[in-house]
Every structure is written in C-alpha cells, then in structure tokens.
C-alpha cells in the first residue's frame with residue numbers, strides 16, 4: 232500500500248471502538264500509522280470516517296501488506312479482545328516479523344498471560360510488551376493513561392509515541408514504563424480494582440441518601456456536584472453527579488430509577504482480589520466491591536430474600552448522619568482503598584522483582600484514566616516521600632483520616648442499624664481499626680491452630696517461634 236519512503240511509524244491491529252480511537256489519537260499526534268482489522272469492511276468504514284486524519288492512516292487488506300507497510304524495527308499495537316484472540320494474533324504475526332520487531336498488547340490482559348507471552352517472546356521473538364490503557368473510549372481518542380510493562384529497550388523504542396498520545400497533567404505525560412513482563416498489566420488490573428472500590432463506595436453513599444434520607448436522584452446529583460468542588464474532586468464523582476441528574480428521554484424519569492440494579496463486570500476487579508489473596512496482602516475494600524457486584528447479579532435470589540425477611544427499615548435519622556458525614560466517610564474510605572491498592576502493587580513489586588515506582592504510578596493516574604482525581608497528586612507526593620509506608624500513615628493522609636474517621640464510623644454504624652448495606656465502607660473501617668491496633672485478636676487464631684494442628688505460635692514474653700500450648704493435658 233505504501234511506498235518504501237512513506238513507511239508507517241507504528242501499526243495497530245483491531246479497529247473496534249478502543250482500537251480505532253487509539254489509532255486516530257496516534258495519527259492526530261503526527262505519527263503515520265498502519266491499521267489492520269480482521270474484517271476489511273471495518274477497515275474501510277474506519278478510513279471513510281477518519282476525515283483529515285486519513286492521510287496519516289495506512290490501511291492494509293492483508294496481514295502481510297500490513298507488516299510490510301511499517302518501518303523496521305516494527306512496532307505493532309494489538310487492540311483485540313483479551314485472551315485467546317491475543318495469542319492467535321501473535322501466532323499469525325510471528326512468522327512475518329523479525330526478532331527485533333515489537334508486539335504491544337494494549338488490551339486488558341491478565342498479567343499472568345502477559346508474563347507467559349513475554350517469556351515466549353524471549354525464547355522465540357519478536358519482542359513483546361504489555362501496556363495497560365485506561366480512560367475508556369474518550370481516553371483512547373484524546374489521551375489515556377498508559378501503564379507500560381515489558382523490556383525497557385522496547386519501551387525506549389515506542390515510549391515517545393505513547394507519551395505523545397497520553398493524557399497530560401501539568402504538561403507531564405500520563406504514561407510510564409513500570410517494570411518487566413506483566414508489570415504494566417498488573418498495575419492496570421489494580422487500577423481497575425481501585426476503580427471498583429471507588430465506584431462501590433460512591434454507590435453506597437448514594438444508597439444512604441436515596442433509601443436512608445429519601446432524597447431524589449436530582450438532589451443526590453447536587454450533593455455529588457458540590458463534593459466535586461472539594462477534596463473528592465474526581466472523574467468518578469463527576470460522572471456520578473451527571474448520571475444522577477440525567478433524565479430518561481423515554482419516560483422523563485431519572486435514569487437511575489430505570490436502570491436495573493445488576494452490575495456487570497469483565498473480570499479485572501476480580502483479578503485484583505485474586506491477586507491480593509495470592510500475594511497475601513489486604514485489599515478488603517476492593518474484595519468487598521467485587522463481592523457486591525456478584526451479589527447484585529443475583530437479582531432473583533435477592534427478591535426471594537426480600538419476600539422472606541422483608542425489606543430493611545432503612546429510614547435514617549438525619550440528626551445521626553449528615554451529608555457532611557457522608558462526604559467525610561467517602562474521603563476516609565477512598566484513602567483506605569488506595570492504601571490497599573498501592574500496598575498490593577508494592578507487594579507484587581517485591582515478590583516479582585519489578586520496578587513498579589509507586590510515586591510514578593500515582594502520577595500517571597492523575598489524568599486520562601477512570602480513577603483520575605485531585606487526591607492522586609497528594610498520593611504521589613506522599614509516596615515520593617516514602618513508598619514503603621502505608622499511605623494511611625503519610626502525614627497528609629493521616630491528618631485527613633483523623634478528621635474523617637469518626638464520621639466513617641458513624642455512617643457505617645447508622646447504616647448497619649437501619650439495614651443499609653455499605654460493604655466497601657465497612658471493610659475500609661475494619662481495615663482501619665485493625666491496622667491501627669497492636670493488639671488484634673489473632674492470638675485466638677494461633678491458639679486454635681495450635682490446639683487442633685500443633686502449628687505453633689510465638690510468645691509475647693519470650694523470643695523465638697514454635698511454642699506450643701498445654702492443650703493435650705487439658
């Protein structure tokens with residue numbers, strides 16, 4: 232399709248909404264990009280709609296032409312569905328590529344798959360990178376947050392393109408190399424886990440306002456809009472007030488009143504919870520958010536539950552919980568869920584020997600991605616100060632927690648008394664209470680374990696391990 236002199240800077244396979252938007256973003260940033268899709272029709276439609284950007288786009292009819300149209304060493308972005316389609320695409324490309332060429336999987340891959348593909352690439356080429364891309368359709372088109380993983384020399388080859396197309400915060404690109412193999416995809420997975428918890432906690436305070444205070448969607452939208460002007464300023468609060476204030480064009484009712492309360496999920500939140508359990512690091516607010524989505528999907532069962540037990544009383548005493556207390560609870564819950572998310576990344580970095588620079592991760596989440604928020608700037612500063620410390624203990628955040636903790640407790644307690652489920656906020660509160668005590672109840676667990684399995688315990692009054700109780704004599 233192209234002459235030798237006009238070879239493309241990069242290629243992209245998969246012209247679905249995300250892939251198409253990413254290709255347009257790359258073209259708009261001045262790079263010449265070859266595009267290929269399994270069905271030619273889609274490629275034709277894409278080019279036809281590209282307007283002036285079409286001159287930077289190089290469509291190909293066959294994979295062979297596509298590969299030939301890219302300048303060597305080639306870099307090819309895959310935007311195909313995560314899973315088998317990625318393996319199939321790599322297998323189709325491999326015989327056409329040279330060892331120094333580079334395949335970049337930009338989908339929401341499970342990072343274990345990325346590790347495997349990176350190892351295959353080491354063994355048989357071409358080179359491979361897994362990048363997490365966040366920001367939805369809009370982000371892909373106008374600037375996503377990009378979490379890079381793989382070989383550093385591969386990043387060095389394409390980093391300038393990825394930085395150019397990424398979102399910017401104070402002119403700094405929201406794109407960075409985070410570590411070897413699956414590091415980028417793991418960070419994207421944790422991003423999504425945090426996304427789940429952040430969304431769930433917003434939904435919980437929405438529930439308190441709707442069912443506890445009897446507020447309308449519009450009134451709740453006003454509250455979120457006001458909060459968006461303060462410390463909670465974030466994309467998720469912004470879209471929540473917009474969702475709450477939107478009316479259904481068909482019925483004129485609030486959209487929220489006609490949306491069925493069954494949440495979908497594609498799996499990345501669940502992967503975060505699984506990973507946290509495997510790494511042995513607490514991510515209880517994220518786990519609660521995943522479990523609550525699972526419960527939401529069981530609508531028939533929930534209906535039976537309501538028929539059996541009756542709906543909870545719900546109505547809250549406005550004297551006991553104020554709107555300000557809800558805001559404070561959300562601030563505290565948010566700090567705690569990020570402390571868990573960054574703690575998970577830190578643990579993964581240690582166990583896998585990946586760089587995963589935490590302050591940099593917070594920085595590239597400040598814009599472009601779904602969890603972008605004002606607080607991430609402070610998180611980045613706190614992590615730059617000490618990236619091993621639990622985020623809750625960084626002075627800025629410990630001060631905020633001291634200010635808000637009592638109100639988180641009040642909200643959780645009152646919600647529990649009135650049958651309003653707040654699973655992620657409750658999990659956050661329990662985490663807080665456990666992580667601020669040097670005297671937990673795990674001594675009982677150790678006693679039980681030793682009683683039934685002679686697992687041994689440590690003593691508070693002597694050094695060493697492997698002590699046993701006198702249980703056999705009891």
Ligand code: 6PG
Nearest residue numbers: 365366367423496497498499601
């Ligand atoms: C992003 C989003 C994106 C997508 C999620 C939704 O960062 O751009 O997280 O990856 O919206 O996959 O996930 P669920 O379908 O699991 O909610």
